[in-house]
Amino acid sequence: MITESFWYSWVLIPAMIFLARVADVTIGTVRIVFISKGLKMLAPLLGFFEIFIWLIAMTKIFQNLDNWFYFIAYSGGFATGNYIGLKIEEKLALGYVNLQIITQNPGEELAKKLASQGFGVTWHEAHGSRGEVTVIYCVIKRSGFKEATSLIKEYNPKAFYIIEDVRFANQGVFPVKSLARTSGNFPRRKGK
Structure with missing residues (x-):
C-alpha cells in the first residue's frame, strides 16, 4: 500500500x-x-x-x-x-520571409543565381557607410530559406543579410521544387 x-x-x-x-x-x-x-x-x-x-x-x-x-x-x-x-x-516552416541581402562585392551574380533557382529577386545598387553595395530583396517561402542562404554563402560568403517574417504576400515568384530541379522553367505563382 x-x-x-x-x-x-x-x-x-x-x-x-x-x-x-x-x-x-x-x-x-x-x-x-x-x-x-x-x-x-x-x-x-x-x-x-x-x-x-x-x-x-x-x-x-x-x-x-x-x-x-x-x-x-x-x-x-x-x-x-x-x-x-x-x-x-x-x-x-509556414509562411514567407523577406530576405534582404547587402553585398560589398557586386551582387548581380548572386541575384542572377537566386533568380535562376526560381526565387523572385529585386536588386539595385546603393551607397553604404563603407562604399558602394548591392541590395537584393527576396520574398521567399520559409521552406526555401536554407536553399537561399546556401546560395548566398556559396556566391558571396561575406554578404550581410537579414530575415523578417512576412504575414501576407500578394504576388510573387516562388519556385516549384519539382520543376526547379528538372526543367529550369519557373512559373509565376500567387502568394498568400
Missing part, C-alpha cells in the same frame, strides 16, 4: 502533470504561430485542446498543493513544451 501510494504520488502524477504541460504548451506555441500566419480556423481548435489539457494538469496540482514535486513537474513541462513547440514550428 505504501509502495503504491509512493509511486502514484511521486512518479505517476508528476509524470502526468509534466506530459500534460508539455502537450498544452506545445499546442499553445503552435497555435500562436498559426494566429500570426493568419490560419484562423486551426487556431481556435488548437486553443480548445490547449485549455482542456491545462485544466486536467491544474486539477491535479490543486488537489495536492502540499506536494512541491508537482510544481517542479509543472514548470519542467512548461519549459519543455516551449522548446518542442518551437522545434515543431521550425519544421512546419
Whole structure:
C-alpha cells in the first residue's frame, strides 16, 4: 500500500502533470504561430485542446498543493513544451520571409543565381557607410530559406543579410521544387 501510494504520488502524477504541460504548451506555441500566419480556423481548435489539457494538469496540482514535486513537474513541462513547440514550428516552416541581402562585392551574380533557382529577386545598387553595395530583396517561402542562404554563402560568403517574417504576400515568384530541379522553367505563382 505504501509502495503504491509512493509511486502514484511521486512518479505517476508528476509524470502526468509534466506530459500534460508539455502537450498544452506545445499546442499553445503552435497555435500562436498559426494566429500570426493568419490560419484562423486551426487556431481556435488548437486553443480548445490547449485549455482542456491545462485544466486536467491544474486539477491535479490543486488537489495536492502540499506536494512541491508537482510544481517542479509543472514548470519542467512548461519549459519543455516551449522548446518542442518551437522545434515543431521550425519544421512546419509556414509562411514567407523577406530576405534582404547587402553585398560589398557586386551582387548581380548572386541575384542572377537566386533568380535562376526560381526565387523572385529585386536588386539595385546603393551607397553604404563603407562604399558602394548591392541590395537584393527576396520574398521567399520559409521552406526555401536554407536553399537561399546556401546560395548566398556559396556566391558571396561575406554578404550581410537579414530575415523578417512576412504575414501576407500578394504576388510573387516562388519556385516549384519539382520543376526547379528538372526543367529550369519557373512559373509565376500567387502568394498568400
